[in-house]
Amino acid sequence: MTRATIAGLGTAVGHRVVTNHDLAESLDTSDEWIVERTGIHERRIGGSCLELGAQAARLALNEADVDAADLDLIICATCTPDQVFPAVANRVQQELGAVCGAFDLNAACSGFTYAVTLAQSQIAAGMERVLVVGVDTLSRFTDWEDRTTAILFGDGAGAVVMTAAQNEDRGVLSTFMGSEGRFADLLVCDFGDYIRMDGKEVFRQAVRVMVAASRRVLEDAGLEASDVSVVIPHQANLRIIESAMKRLGVAQDRAATVLEVTGNTSSASIPLAMNAAREKGAISDDDIVLLVGFGAGMSVAAALLRWGQ
Ligand code: UT7
Numbered sequence: 001m002t003r004a005t006i007a008g009l010g011t012a013v014g015h016r017v018v019t020n021h022d023l024a025e026s027l028d029t030s031d032e033w034i035v036e037r038t039g040i041h042e043r044r045i046g047g048s049c050l051e052l053g054a055q056a057a058r059l060a061l062n063e064a065d066v067d068a069a070d071l072d073l074i075i076c077a078t079c080t081p082d083q084v085f086p087a088v089a090n091r092v093q094q095e096l097g098a099v100c101g102a103f104d105l106n107a108a109c110s111g112f113t114y115a116v117t118l119a120q121s122q123i124a125a126g127m128e129r130v131l132v133v134g135v136d137t138l139s140r141f142t143d144w145e146d147r148t149t150a151i152l153f154g155d156g157a158g159a160v161v162m163t164a165a166q167n168e169d170r171g172v173l174s175t176f177m178g179s180e181g182r183f184a185d186l187l188v189c190d191f192g193d194y195i196r197m198d199g200k201e202v203f204r205q206a207v208r209v210m211v212a213a214s215r216r217v218l219e220d221a222g223l224e225a226s227d228v229s230v231v232i233p234h235q236a237n238l239r240i241i242e243s244a245m246k247r248l249g250v251a252q253d254r255a256a257t258v259l260e261v262t263g264n265t266s267s268a269s270i271p272l273a274m275n276a277a278r279e280k281g282a283i284s285d286d287d288i289v290l291l292v293g294f295g296a297g298m299s300v301a302a303a304l305l306r307w308g309q
Pocket of ligand 1: 028029030033034037038109147148151187197198199200202203206236237264266294295296
């Protein structure tokens with residue numbers, strides 16, 4: 001089977017930095033509480049899904065040396081589109097000058113990994129170049145007077161160009177897409193309302209589903225947790241990541257994080273963390289890289305890759 005691999009990666013974040021100290025000026029909270037309970041120090045706010053998504057996509061295309069006109073498909077993972085319709089993906093397509101099919105996918109914070117899974121299947125079916133964009137502007141759906149949610153979220157985008165791996169050992173090895181609809185009320189944003197959640201229960205279920213999905217893709221690829229060089233988890237809360245890593249039996253320093261400076265950016269969080277890991281030199285060719293996301297739904301997705309072209 002042809003495996004898809006990441007040929008280019010680009011990211012974008014909101015232009016305005018909002019620190020914990022900024023939030024503590026208007027909310028009954030503190031930098032100390034937020035850092036201890038979440039690991040977040042600041043978040044970036046601003047921009048539309050189109051602006052952030054197109055910016056990240058251009059950088060990914062440039063790195064992959066792919067012309068937008070040569071793309072076969074654009075999948076945009078988002079749960080905060082700029083409009084009910086058209087899809088963000090259609091606007092991004094126009095902005096880039098692409099001529100291919102384009103659609104949005106909403107799997108909340110698991111969206112990017114769901115989209116990577118679909119890109120893999122389309123490349124296995126014969127497509128050559130698929131653009132995956134994860135973008136969310138959660139600040140527009142955040143109640144800035146609610147200290148239980150306002151501390152968590154930020155705006156951002158990450159994009160990858162996926163192409164067929166030249167080396168057949170590299171690329172996507174296994175994927176998993178899951179949903180536990182019985183937990184759909186734990187994390188909700190109704191039309192005209194703000195994000196509402198049962199944080200404690202989301203926390204508990206998140207650790208469970210992340211570990212189960214990770215084990216599943218490892219088993220499907222015939223690998224062990226000890227084979228994983230880098231885990232790129234959804235960036236919701238550092239304590240969730242630490243608990244999941246512990247249960248999975250992977251050393252904490254193998255988890256890529258970026259939430260310290262971005263907050264939770266939903267569909268964008270995994271590519272943003274991927275970029276941060278890469279900039280630190282933490283990912284090398286042939287590394288086994290595990291992407292694992294969870295989110296409202298409750299959705300969960302994992303993808304295991306052997307890094308490199
Ligand atoms: O993409 C998925 C998105 N959502 C999530 O991932 C949410 C997952 N859950 C979490 O990240 C955590 O549950 C939170 C960070 C939201 C909350 O942390 P926690 O350790 O579960 O705190 P808690 O809800 O148990 O609250 C502990 C206390 C409460 O006070 P009392 O009842 O003990 O007096 C809260 O009212 O902390 C209080 N509190 C705060 N205090 C200062 C809640 N929010 C804040 C705050 N600053 N911002």
